[in-house]
Amino acid sequence: MYMRPILFFIVLWLGWVPFTLAQPGVSPVKPAGSGESYSIEAARLWPGGDFSLTGNGITIYQWEAFDGSGSHPDTADAQLAGRVDTANTLDGFSSHATEMARIMIGQTGDSTQGVAYNARIRSYSLTDYAQNLNTALLSGMELSNHSFGFNAGWVGTFWYGLEEIDSTEDYNFGRYAYWDSLMDALCYQYPYFVSVQSAGNSRGLLVSGAHQLYRSVNGSTSSYQVVNSSAVRQTNGGADGFDCMPSGCLGKNRLIVGAVQPLAQGWQDTSGVLIQARSSFGPVDDGRIKPDLVAGGAQTSQASAAVSGLLALLKEHYQNLNGRQPLSSTLRGTLIHTAEEAGTARGPDYKHGWGLVNGLAAARQLSNADHLHPTYEDTLRDGDTAVYYFYADTNELKASLCWTDPPGTPVPFAHDPAVLDNSKQMLVNDLDLRLEQLSNNQVYQPYVLDKARPAQGAFQGDNAVDNVEQIDRDMAKKGWHKLTITHKGKLEGGKQVYSLLISGARAALYYDGAKWTPHAPNAHTEHMDVYISENSVVSLSGGLKANQFTIGRGAKVTLN
Numbered sequence: 001m002y003m004r005p006i007l008f009f010i011v012l013w014l015g016w017v018p019f020t021l022a023q024p025g026v027s028p029v030k031p032a033g034s035g036e037s038y039s040i041e042a043a044r045l046w047p048g049g050d051f052s053l054t055g056n057g058i059t060i061y062q063w064e065a066f067d068g069s070g071s072h073p074d075t076a077d078a079q080l081a082g083r084v085d086t087a088n089t090l091d092g093f094s095s096h097a098t099e100m101a102r103i104m105i106g107q108t109g110d111s112t113q114g115v116a117y118n119a120r121i122r123s124y125s126l127t128d129y130a131q132n133l134n135t136a137l138l139s140g141m142e143l144s145n146h147s148f149g150f151n152a153g154w155v156g157t158f159w160y161g162l163e164e165i166d167s168t169e170d171y172n173f174g175r176y177a178y179w180d181s182l183m184d185a186l187c188y189q190y191p192y193f194v195s196v197q198s199a200g201n202s203r204g205l206l207v208s209g210a211h212q213l214y215r216s217v218n219g220s221t222s223s224y225q226v227v228n229s230s231a232v233r234q235t236n237g238g239a240d241g242f243d244c245m246p247s248g249c250l251g252k253n254r255l256i257v258g259a260v261q262p263l264a265q266g267w268q269d270t271s272g273v274l275i276q277a278r279s280s281f282g283p284v285d286d287g288r289i290k291p292d293l294v295a296g297g298a299q300t301s302q303a304s305a306a307v308s309g310l311l312a313l314l315k316e317h318y319q320n321l322n323g324r325q326p327l328s329s330t331l332r333g334t335l336i337h338t339a340e341e342a343g344t345a346r347g348p349d350y351k352h353g354w355g356l357v358n359g360l361a362a363a364r365q366l367s368n369a370d371h372l373h374p375t376y377e378d379t380l381r382d383g384d385t386a387v388y389y390f391y392a393d394t395n396e397l398k399a400s401l402c403w404t405d406p407p408g409t410p411v412p413f414a415h416d417p418a419v420l421d422n423s424k425q426m427l428v429n430d431l432d433l434r435l436e437q438l439s440n441n442q443v444y445q446p447y448v449l450d451k452a453r454p455a456q457g458a459f460q461g462d463n464a465v466d467n468v469e470q471i472d473r474d475m476a477k478k479g480w481h482k483l484t485i486t487h488k489g490k491l492e493g494g495k496q497v498y499s500l501l502i503s504g505a506r507a508a509l510y511y512d513g514a515k516w517t518p519h520a521p522n523a524h525t526e527h528m529d530v531y532i533s534e535n536s537v538v539s540l541s542g543g544l545k546a547n548q549f550t551i552g553r554g555a556k557v558t559l560n
Helices: 095-105 129-138 178-189 300-322 328-337 359-367
Strands: 008-012 015-017 059-064 084-088 120-125 143-146 194-198 211-216 223-229 255-260 293-296 375-381 386-392 396-403 431-437 442-444 468-474 479-487 495-503 505-511 529-532 537-540 548-551 556-559
Touching: 059 095, 059 129, 059 300, 084 129, 095 120, 095 300, 120 129, 129 178, 143 300, 178 194, 194 300, 194 328, 255 300, 293 300, 300 328, 300 359, 328 359, 328 375, 328 396, 328 468, 328 495, 375 386, 375 479, 386 495, 386 529, 396 431, 396 479, 431 468, 479 495, 479 505, 495 505
Parallel strands: 059 120, 059 143, 084 120, 143 194, 194 255, 255 293, 505 529, 529 548, 537 556
Antiparallel strands: 008 015, 211 223, 375 495, 386 479, 386 505, 396 468, 396 495, 431 442, 431 479
């Protein structure tokens, strides 16, 4: 008799180990960063490229499972050069942990080096996982990598669904559950903490014939026995491959990363972005977009490790620019905002999320050297509306809103078919992004997806499920735009911190006849545009600076 398993599993390259912790999806070790760094344009951030970032001063916290190999990423590893601290070794580490560490921080002195080759790693095994997460956060953890998966569907010759809920489909796929809520709560409590999770390699797995599964003992929801069966079950992801991301990989506030085949030259066009055969697809049961992004890697473990290394570079870059840490929502939002198109239709999809990670574009967004890529960190209070004005000066205008949402409340577990694909909304604070073109008052809404038609492309609508909203439109001509952020219902906690990213437009100062938004022009706003609305009367101080002035018909402006 067994307690129902809710933790992790491990799949070895040639088989499986039952009742263990984590599924990294181990692949043969190859030189760290050989494909991963170039796929996400990370190498362009190194010295000799567009920037001089190495991850210096940044620590990545690594959470890994034991796979029976007995090895671990210790300080004796030549590529890791004494830059790994093993914080918890109660159940050992793995050769997979070593490979992930090499991708993140390996240092070989040539083009195969890890993404953030001067960063450090603090490595944990999965014993006392929740307790050690709290301990690490209290000690200052701000970036973590989780290249492991969770039991769901077919794993070897074991089926992890429950016949009491559905006899063919595993309810764990797409279900926001305990670990998702816990991780969202930790991210919400620590708003500078960025957590990267692999999406899993479940898609397309199937066993025909004899297999094992758990069956409830006398209707219990806590005690189960292992039984043999030859019943027909569904392929992980079904016929179309969607809805095969397991519980534990579905947190709102984390970056969940899928895998595409490595791109030696980086992104060239959408035809070169080829999803890996086992990389798991969304949607989440409530319709949310997962994975968030894709990156190059043999499996999602390698892809997520590369993104973790890239985030170390971007944290270093942000600190160099601003002298402080970025919000998690800023880093997550930046990678989503600058991702390259990876699907067959414009916008996000349930296979690739928001697209292929592009580290170079992300670093340039944070730099805003051309003043056409402003980034804001701000707070929306209950009942308020945030307003921004922009002068679009390029052929494309994109705005992305990202926030760290309070944890959702999972659907209670029961032996009930209603648990399967339950559409209960897990978004707590529902912010709304809208863009208005001032020349004709046309309003644009963000991207949304339809979980009932998961292969369909994104369309404009009211996104009520994701804590990322994005508006992306081609520009027929340059012009003024108004962007508003509002919210539905009551905001939990009375407020919501958010990050807003813009590309293709300069930040602007707007006078509506009564007040300035966000403030009056001054000697330090030379890179901003100024708009004075029609029939306004305004007095400006001499010596002010601005990129350009637009004065509405009938307005009167005096200088003093």
